[in-house]
Every structure is written in structure tokens, then in C-alpha cells.
Amino acid sequence: MRVSTKLRIIPSLFLLLLSCSLLYSQGPSPVQELSNPYKYNWHEESTRLDFRDSLTVSTSLLDDYDNLKQSSWTNALKSAVAPGWGHFSIGRNTKGQVFLISQIAILGTSLYYYERSMIHYRKYRNATNIDDINEHYDNAVEPYRRSNLFLGLFFVVWGYSIYDVMSETNRYNGELWNQIVEEEISRHSSIQITPTGISWRF
Numbered sequence: 001m002r003v004s005t006k007l008r009i010i011p012s013l014f015l016l017l018l019s020c021s022l023l024y025s026q027g028p029s030p031v032q033e034l035s036n037p038y039k040y041n042w043h044e045e046s047t048r049l050d051f052r053d054s055l056t057v058s059t060s061l062l063d064d065y066d067n068l069k070q071s072s073w074t075n076a077l078k079s080a081v082a083p084g085w086g087h088f089s090i091g092r093n094t095k096g097q098v099f100l101i102s103q104i105a106i107l108g109t110s111l112y113y114y115e116r117s118m119i120h121y122r123k124y125r126n127a128t129n130i131d132d133i134n135e136h137y138d139n140a141v142e143p144y145r146r147s148n149l150f151l152g153l154f155f156v157v158w159g160y161s162i163y164d165v166m167s168e169t170n171r172y173n174g175e176l177w178n179q180i181v182e183e184e185i186s187r188h189s190s191i192q193i194t195p196t197g198i199s200w201r202f
Helices: 002-025 030-034 045-068 072-081 085-089 093-126 130-187
Strands: 191-194 197-200
Touching: 045 130, 072 085, 072 130, 085 093, 085 130, 093 130
Parallel strands: none
Antiparallel strands: 191 197
16 A cells, blocks of 8 residues: 555656746746846836836837738738729829729720620621631631730739739838838937837937
């Protein structure tokens, strides 16, 4: 009985020691690190207040950025549904107009040649004379090929517009962050951008 009791205690002690070692191996928590005044040179109250103000400003700027930034996937979906929509959403109006007009023109041209092909095809279906059959068939083939050519060109431009709007959205988000910081600096000349973040000086 004593041997079996000891055998039960040994695994329990092993698990307890393992838990303690994992707990201490994780290092200090973020709260413990912030409570260390020597790590951030917080020997004086003024330095702690400066850090608090800097953290407040940084948080405010990041909140503004999160509220105004746009998703590249959302704009890609917009451009997939309606040409130029994604570009218009980020203020790239010129590109939006180019993609809108070009895709409408290309698709319209494809439909025009398709309709011309169908006119000759219907005549081909109704023709009874061999010469008329050959003539209408030949007249239907060439517009049909041009229709497919312009349709393929439409999908190329459509796909490129989606790729372009994703790139432009990423560029827009980068410019947005710089704009937010510059506007904040212009309102408060005491703000300084440092390698470690944004600092606030009174």
C-alpha cells in the first residue's frame, strides 16, 4: 500500500515542477516590464508623463488610421463588380475613369461584332442556296472571331484593374498614415517622430 501511494505522489510532484518551470520560463509579463522604471529611464515623474502622452497620441493616430484605411480585397471586389469602383473609393478618379471607359468600350465592341455575327448566322440558317449558305457563313465567322478577341481583351483589362486597385489601395493606406501624422504635427508643433515612435513635448 505504501509503495502504491508513493507511486501516485511521484507523478503529481513531476507535474507540479513542470508547471512551475513553464511559468517562470515565460519571463516577466508586459505589466511587470512597464513597472520597471529603469528599463524606460523612468527615474523622474516627467519622463513617465512624457511616455504617457506619447502613448496617448500614438493610440489616437492609430485609431484614426484604422477608421480611414481601406481593405485592398474590398476594393478588388468593387472593381470586379463595377469597373473603376475600387479606384473611385480611394480617390484615384483618373484611373477609375480610364478603366470604366475602356472596359465599357471593349465590351461594347465585343457585343457589336457578336450581334453582326448573329445576323449573318441567322441568314445562314435560313438560306437554301449553296452560294448564299457559303456567303453568310463566311460573313458570320469573321465578326465572331473579332467578338471573341475583344471579349478576351476585356477580361485582360478587367483582371489588371483588380490587380492595380489592390496595389493602389496599399499605396493609399501608406499615404494615409503619412497624412495623418503630418496633420497632427501641423496642429501640435511639440510632436516629434523618433525611431522609437511618436513623442510629445510640452
